[in-house]
Amino acid sequence: MTTNSCTIWAPRVLSILRIVAGYCLLWHGTSKYFGTPGNAIEGLQIFSMMGIAGLIELVAGVLLIIGLFTRSAAFIASGFTAAAYFIGHVAGKGMLLFPNMNGGEAAVLFCFIFFYLIFAGPGPWSIDALRGKSE
Known part of the structure; x- marks a missing residue:
């Protein structure tokens, strides 16, 4: 593949990255609230820390998938996943610089993928692009 063909595909691949990352985030929320996939959190209160986390995962996941x-x-989502890393993986476990040791690899990757999307925008396959806005 030549450099030119990679450059041509870059905006489309950005859209794919956004869609896949949003899709993965969405399933974390559906798991918390609906047990699909996985197990729902029994007695989950919407204003608890896990309840708010699930709500952010659901709403941000859908918005990222559709590109709105x-x-x-x-x-x-970037701030949320950074907080998830420090609260859920570093606090009590330590190993700040070793996400493979504290189980926080997904949170770190999510954080930086979403951080990239803040600056890169939605890509061409998005409702934002159809509206002619990248915010």
Whole structure:
């Protein structure tokens, strides 16, 4: 593949990255609330830490999949996943610089993928692009 063909495909691949990352985030929320896939959290309260996490995962996941308000959704998702890393993986376990040791690899990757989307935007396959807005 030549450099030129990679450059031509870059915006489309950005859209694919956004869709897949949003899809993966969405399933974390559906798992918490609906037990699909996995097990629902029994007695989950919407205003608890896990309840708010699930709500962010659901809403931001859908917005990222369809590419609506992408930069704002990515900003919230990036901050949320950074907090998830420090609260859920570093606190009590230590190993700040070793996500493979504290189980936080997914949170770190999510954080930086969403951080990238804040600056890169939604890509051409998005509602934002159809609206002629990248926010």
